[in-house]
Amino acid sequence: MVSLRSLGALTMISACLASLPAISAKPIIYEAEFEQLHQQHQAQWQQQDQQLDKLLAALEKKNGKRPNIIHVMWDDNSLGEVGIPEMNKVLGIDTPRINRMADEGISFTRMYTEPSCTPTRTAALTGRLAVRAAMTKVGFPPDGMGLHADEVTIAEVLSKAGYNTAFIGKAHQGDIESSYMNHQGFDYANFSMYNQFPFMTWQPQMIPGGGIQGFFPSQWDKHYTLDKLFRPQAYINQLEGRKGEKPKLFTGTSAKDYKALLKTNKQQLLDYIKINADSNKPFYMAYWPHLYDFMLAPNELTTNGNTPFSEGLKRLDRDIGDLLDLLTELGIAENTLVVAMADNGPMHELAPIGPRESIFRGGKGDYLEGGVRVPAFAWWPGTIKANQIVGDMVSIHDLFTTFAHLGQASNYIPRDRVIDGIDQTALLLQGDGHSRRDYLHIYTGNQLAASIKQQFKRVWIGDRPGLVGNGFTDLYKDPREEHMTMPPYLWAWAPFDHMKARHERQIQRYPHRKENRDRPYKGIEGISEETKALGLKVERDYK
């Protein structure tokens, strides 16, 4: 575990540097639509920001440092599955601690993510639409791609401003060297290169229960199998590393390893907080735990819903409870913002034993609300008021910009690329109605699939692009998006067209990056010759 207590003096200096007024820097290049809003509200927002900064300065004075920030993010949950006790009852799950967290702070009802793990995590790290960094695909091993070295993450931004930074859990940002979390700004990182499936379904005992099919050598066709490299067995996943060092393999991919990892990662979180609680430096922690565990015996199913997924939520709930309790016990709750949320909608292909649709239609991978509208909560006793239900639009990208503001690190946000995140400090501190976002562009892979403005949504893809084209709906009237239509929304036709045009013209000026490909598993300590050979094979595929 990382401790940087000794760097107290340096912290003070960098904190001062970070406090330089943002006006001295070049302006951030926001997404084009935001510029519309900025022009309309500039004066008011400037005044509001002054108030907010006074409040934050007073807090810093009181606490002796800037706030700690913990971002908890888990897999595949739709709005309502956690945080609403009535929905708990409907689904047979029990998340009392997340429900209490919701009661003690903000419960967001319009937190948007990208439609799957990898792009959402890229968006959280960079504050940018994942498509800009060519990170819209979900990587599976062996992949040979990942986050570009020069994408600037929130860990880098906050590090520069003097924060301790740590990553624990599921990163899913690729298996190439540039993407390793300890090379992306985190002082300490215990991270997976992929999702949980290498751990969880690639287990011989999972086959009868519907696990991976045709993978193990015993299942290979006895007569016709020619290519022995098509199904290589040498995958790895979880690494551990410190900034400036080579990461090493942290654990294997057996079921036992995975179950141990779930516990270890949680303990690491708590240890990290204990160690850093009284550091002179504030900390930023991305705790993105592995949620799934489908390798449960029947007697391990203890929720009413009795699915492996509901057990995962129960574990998550307990862990979040332990986290909040620890912050309170250590006396740092009032100087710690915790944002807890899912990374995208339900992977309802796994229903009914995994996540399933509830309020919204669609799920992981979809541009529908079910794909991108997730449960999300913000907790900061004394600063965020209790019992707030927030109906404002807010998106995963906004966390980057908001955390940077709270850490007085906005000057380290890069000025050479488009930033999609909007500073939502006002929303956190002043509540419902104070969002600076009223729109979102939703990508499916590289395609702009839909755009939202206020409660209206327009879908861009479909089979009638040239004729009447594309469907509109009102998300209040039609939350399940089952009544896409045009006539009542003809007033919105041109405004949506212009919004898309602004977006696309800006992309021409700031084009998307190319996919970042490299040989997988470079620069990792402790990996087998087989895994190295696997990396080399993939490198040849793309040469």
Add this chain to the structure above:
Amino acid sequence: MVSLRSLGALTMISACLASLPAISAKPIIYEAEFEQLHQQHQAQWQQQDQQLDKLLAALEKKNGKRPNIIHVMWDDNSLGEVGIPEMNKVLGIDTPRINRMADEGISFTRMYTEPSCTPTRTAALTGRLAVRAAMTKVGFPPDGMGLHADEVTIAEVLSKAGYNTAFIGKAHQGDIESSYMNHQGFDYANFSMYNQFPFMTWQPQMIPGGGIQGFFPSQWDKHYTLDKLFRPQAYINQLEGRKGEKPKLFTGTSAKDYKALLKTNKQQLLDYIKINADSNKPFYMAYWPHLYDFMLAPNELTTNGNTPFSEGLKRLDRDIGDLLDLLTELGIAENTLVVAMADNGPMHELAPIGPRESIFRGGKGDYLEGGVRVPAFAWWPGTIKANQIVGDMVSIHDLFTTFAHLGQASNYIPRDRVIDGIDQTALLLQGDGHSRRDYLHIYTGNQLAASIKQQFKRVWIGDRPGLVGNGFTDLYKDPREEHMTMPPYLWAWAPFDHMKARHERQIQRYPHRKENRDRPYKGIEGISEETKALGLKVERDYK
């Protein structure tokens, strides 16, 4: 308005009679499945009932009378649309007073109704599955059928035990004399024979907005129309009457009449409570307001959801708030149980401007959860504890038996027919986990469509009855019933078969009644010759 203050002395006598122990009467004939539960829990429930009756006796002593009971029931709402502030935000509606009612008492997450207005209201009135009374059809004018004279309603049961009783709003129990609410046990009734559609869509101004089609004479085919009686124009709906008297036409069916009626009915509710607050007799009020009003100008749409339906919910919310406030102001809140709920799921054919699916699949008319699982709340300050989320199964039929218990009127429950309602006093007074129901048979028209036991649901209808037959699901895992299947539930095959067999064997012993047909509009004062002629025509159709 009715006032029976002068009958105080008589009330005391009948209250004493009603207090005779139920043991002296023949036992109630419960639905067969309940007998299974009763055998398993008899001793415990007997003991629990003694405790409950002590509590109720203490309350009676304190308040000088048995509790008032108000049953508020409205149209076409799915679980979650009201009572959950997060869902309010999702749907762009605002029901702060219902949400507060939920916070101040019980919010049910498994309140079941029948799948549409008429059967649900029959079930509420009689405590019986509507199919037993041949009341599964939704009546439209001119109908010529309705509730049998000798069905015993909760108003009759409580009247006999000395309650003042009143009905205000939508009855939808038919247009024949036996069905009029003032002939069915209510001392006062201001009731509609049908739903709101005669008022609301049969308006010339509604045609461009999607109202009734082809109805008005100006729309009749100029060349080929032979039958002038096929589209008669002499419909009526809302009547007013007192027990033992002929009802009279209360209002016409113009849009103006309807809008006035919405206000009048609400004022009648408040007036009734004021007048009866300090009566020696407790009262039972069925306030089943007309919810829909699609005849709104754009500037009358004031909710974020800005649909006529969300405006209806807003009005309902305000009215419920005024009701609860009045009870509190009058000092009778602690002696008044208010149960507020919808009558069935969303009529999602009216989406997106009317109700739509949200958490559950399906709606009005469906045996799916979306058809029969509704928002429901119970409020009784001092007796029902605040902040209860109840996940128990409970059904509309149970209100009959429960209200009878609370009114010490169980002896007046008829013993010659099957009663589907279960006494849920323990659930109201002791909370989650104290339901005496764990099953429900759901009818679609005259067909047994599905049965629920615990969280499991089996659908009986479909196109493969003789082969593998019928689907099962687990409502926790699959709340939208999208994964009906058999293999994981083979253990439940025979138990469900037996449950159905028990139900059907009991029906053989106590067969369903025949539809109760008669000439419509008999015994009403103040109707036109045209309306009378319409009644006579319908009578001829069924001779």
